[in-house]
Amino acid sequence: MKILLFTFFLLISITSSAQLTFDQRILDCENKWVAFPEEYGGLYKYGFIFVDSRAGLTFEYRGNLKIDPxxxxxxxxxxxxxxIKVPLYPSKTLIAIIPEANFEQLKISKDPDSQSLNKFKEGSIEQLYSWGSxxxxxxxxxxxxxxxxxxSKINSEYxxxxxxxxYSYNRLQQYKKAIEVLKKALVVNPTDAFINxxxxxxxxxxxxxxxxxxxxRNSLEVCPDKTYVAENAFYILQGYFYKIDKKNFDKWLAQTENVMSSNEQIKKIVEEMKTGMKNEM
Structure with a gap:
């Protein structure tokens, strides 16, 4: 009876160790072997997540796995x-960390060959900048x-x-700090569209x-990259909207509405702002 019980619990242990729990954010799985949710036929993509020195957060796809009954x-x-190395972009997908107990079955090691991965030195400016980005x-x-x-304390000119x-300062509403940093950046690179x-x-x-x-207006003249023109015009219109400055809102809208209309998302918001401004009067 004791032997039967031991065998039963051993079977449970082996079976449980192969279960994949999809409760981890991609962002929290650096240097981990992971599996992505099932796609078809009970197959799961598996591989290793690391920060590539050129591509950023990256999934090294090693193949598919399947769990039998x-x-x-x-x-x-x-x-x-x-x-196959695939860059990872922002996603709400939850993934599973593969338990070490299953490494042997997958013929993988805890730390893959570092020579095949473009990884950063711990604590280096490259690592700090990459993870910050x-x-x-x-x-x-x-x-x-x-x-x-x-x-920045290591090298502010990196x-x-x-x-x-x-960008971090702006999203955290620390605008004065952002301006201080950006003024210096514009001296070095006045034609950079993102900085502008x-x-x-x-x-x-x-x-x-x-x-x-x-x-x-200056950025229109000096920046070859026109990616953010509609967005920039919208920011200014939004400034007048929040001030409930209808005169300047209408003036700026007349000058830039065609530009902003090139972006469907911005175009929709502008229409809502026009309605809102009328209702304020």
Whole structure:
């Protein structure tokens, strides 16, 4: 009887160890072997998540796995166990961390060959900047700011650092800090569209609308990248809207409505703002 009970509990243990619990955010799984939710036929994509020095948060796809009725994992690795590296973008998808008890079945090691992964040195400015940028992209602005400020203490002129730090400040409504950082960044790179966008945003939110308009017009002349033109015009219109300044709202709208209409999302919000402004009068 004791032998039967032991066998029963052992079977439960083996079966349980292969269960995948999809309760982890992608952002929290750096340096972990993970599986993504089932897609078809009981198959789960599995691989390793790390921060690539060029692509940012990355999934090294190793193949598919399947769990049979007894709880045993069967792996279907890529040809010759090759890896495919896929950048990861903001998503609400929850994934599962693969238990170490299943590594042998999958023929994987806790720490993959670091030579095949473009990883950063712990605590380096490259790591701080990369993770700060990732946190910004995923909406974790407080965490981003803390890392980027640490990076700035190492080298405030590190490429791309100023605008990422300013982006964090702007989203945390620390506009004066953003302006201070962006003024210096514009001296070095006045034609950068992203820097100009964040500067206009900060100026609007500190009620410096005339300065924001000057920067907007200057950016039209000097920035080859026109990605943010509609967004910049919208920020200024929004500034007049919140001030309930109908005269300047209508004036700016007449000058830039065609530009803003190129962005469907902005176009829809502008129509709502026009209605709201009429109702305020």
């Amino acid at each position: 007894t709880g045993k994992i069967k792996a279907y690795p890529n040809e010759e166990n090759s890896s 990732i946190y910004n992209a995923w909406g974790e602005y407080q965490k981003a700011m803390e890392l980027l400020e640490k990076a 490429e791309g650092l100023s605008v990422q730090l300013a 966008k964040e500067y206009i945003y900060a100026l609007v939110n500190t009620h410096q609308l005339d300065a924001a308009i000057d920067r907007y």
